[in-house]
Amino acid sequence: MKARSLVGKVAVVTGGARGIGRAISTTLADAGVVVAVGDIDISDVTDAAYAARLDVADSGSVSKFFDDVEARLGPIDILVNNAGIMPTGLIHEMDSLVTARIVQVNLLGVINGISEAARRMRPRGHGHIVNMSSLTARLPGAGVATYCASKAGVQAYCQAAAIELAGTGVDLSVVLPSLVKTELVAGISVRRGTPTCRPADVAERVLEVLRKPRFEAYVPRSVAPVAFIHQLLPARARLMVARTFRADRMIEELDTSARVGYEERVREHLDPGREGGETRA
Numbered sequence: 601m602k603a604r605s606l607v608g609k610v611a612v613v614t615g616g617a618r619g620i621g622r623a624i625s626t627t628l629a630d631a632g633v634v635v636a637v638g639d640i641d642i643s644d645v646t647d648a649a650y651a652a653r654l655d656v657a658d659s660g661s662v663s664k665f666f667d668d669v670e671a672r673l674g675p676i677d678i679l680v681n682n683a684g685i686m687p688t689g690l691i692h693e694m695d696s697l698v699t700a701r702i703v704q705v706n707l708l709g710v711i712n713g714i715s716e717a718a719r720r721m722r723p724r725g726h727g728h729i730v731n732m733s734s735l736t737a738r739l740p741g742a743g744v745a746t747y748c749a750s751k752a753g754v755q756a757y758c759q760a761a762a763i764e765l766a767g768t769g770v771d772l773s774v775v776l777p778s779l780v781k782t783e784l785v786a787g788i789s790v791r792r793g794t795p796t797c798r799p800a801d802v803a804e805r806v807l808e809v810l811r812k813p814r815f816e817a818y819v820p821r822s823v824a825p826v827a828f829i830h831q832l833l834p835a836r837a838r839l840m841v842a843r844t845f846r847a848d849r850m851i852e853e854l855d856t857s858a859r860v861g862y863e864e865r866v867r868e869h870l871d872p873g874r875e876g877g878e879t880r881a
Contacts, residue, residue, distance in 0.1 A: 603811040607632035610673045612666065614638045614656050614713060615683030617645050620732070620780055623799035624680055624806050631807060633678070636669040640869070649673055655869075656683045656709030657701075662716050675724060679717040680806060681710045681731040686747045687866050697870045699746050706750035707757070714761055718770060725769035728813060730806055731758050735778045735795070735818070738827035741842065762815055773809045776827070777802045777819040795823045 611628050615621040616637035622645075629635045629647040637645050638654030645651040650672050655661040670676060684706045687698045710731050721727030733754045740748035755774060762772045778795035780802060797819050805819045818824040830838065 601812050604813075605632075606678075606807075606810060608634065609677040610634045610636070610669070610675065611678035611680060612636045612638060612669055612676055612713075612717075613648075613680045613682055614654060614709070616648065616680075617642055617651070620777070620799045620802050621680075621682040623803040624682060627800070627803035627807050628678075628680075628810075634673050636673060636676075638665050639683070654683075656681075656712055657704035659712045659716070662712045666716050666720065670720070676717065676720060677727055678810060679713055679727075679729045681713040681729065683709050684732060684750075685866050686744060687863055688743045690743060691745050694746065698866065701866065701870050702746045703750050703753075706747065707753040710754050711757060714757070714772070718761070718765065721770045722765075722768050727769070728771040728773070728810055730773045730775060730809060732802075733758070733774045733776045735776050735823055735827060737776060739830050758815075771813040773813060773815055773817065775802065775805055775809065775817050775819065776823075777805075778823050780819075795820060795826075 606628070609632075611633045613621055613625045613628070613635060616625040616635070617639035618641075621637070621639070625635050625637055625645075626647045635648045637648040637651040638656070639645070639651070640653060640655075642648075642651040642653065650669060652665060652668060654665045666676060685702055687694075687702060689695075689698070714729055714731070717727065717729050721729075731754055734747075734751040736744065736748045737751040737755045740752075755776075758772060758774045765772055778797055780797055780799060802819050805817055809817050818827065830841065833841070
């Protein structure tokens with residue numbers, strides 16, 4: 601397949617002000633894409649043609665943001681659903697408001713983005729929606745159960761959405777990064793052999809998927825067969841693997857002091873009536 605040219609295309613990147621989102625925004629801009637960033641704090645955005653506050657969990661906020669982007673930059677060709685949060689905690693200790701916010705941002709936010717983008721792209725007969733899932737959708741671990749569930753939900757929703765969009769000219773992709781070295785995973789002890797990657801690695805994978813569309817892409821590529829085999833294992837074997845790699849003790853070995861700033865920012869936006877948006881990966 602010949603690689604698509606992305607020069608001049610208009611792209612929306614949610615959660616694009618820092619971490620993975622910022623790397624994606626910068627990489628797309630360097631490739632000639634006209635980038636619009638939606639995020640809670642846009643003060644440090646430098647590589648975007650347009651940036652504004654956005655709450656992906658609010659469908660009205662998403663619709664207005666898309667309207668503003670198209671009024672300023674033209675029809676949206678690309679959506680990168682990147683916004684996500686990962687508060688940690690054991691299932692019996694998690695604050696119910698935090699749990700709800702994880703689902704609202706990570707899953708409902710993706711659903712809102714896909715539905716709004718599809719509504720605009722389908723009549724035009726072209727477009728590409730890239731959604732950020734996670735390796736944890738395939739290999740979950742203790743202490744991040746709701747996060748894992750939200751990312752598995754993204755995976756299932758995208759599989760169904762891809763069926764609906766088949767033949768419309770609108771492509772849909774899912775990117776599943778392993779542990780990415782950002783603030784989102786601060787304080788998590790990384791064991792030898794645990795697959796990791798950088799925000800730049802994820803951004804390059806997104807760029808590759810946009811140029812040569814495919815439904816599913818892992819970062820790094822080497823974790824794809826591991827994820828596939830893990831899904832084929834019986835429950836007891838999966839539990840044994842988790843214990844072998846200490847995934848069952850991750851929360852016990854977490855350096856909570858390293859996550860204070862991140863967790864506090866997440867809590868600042870638990871009230872749906874507050875002005876603002878989402879914390880980024």
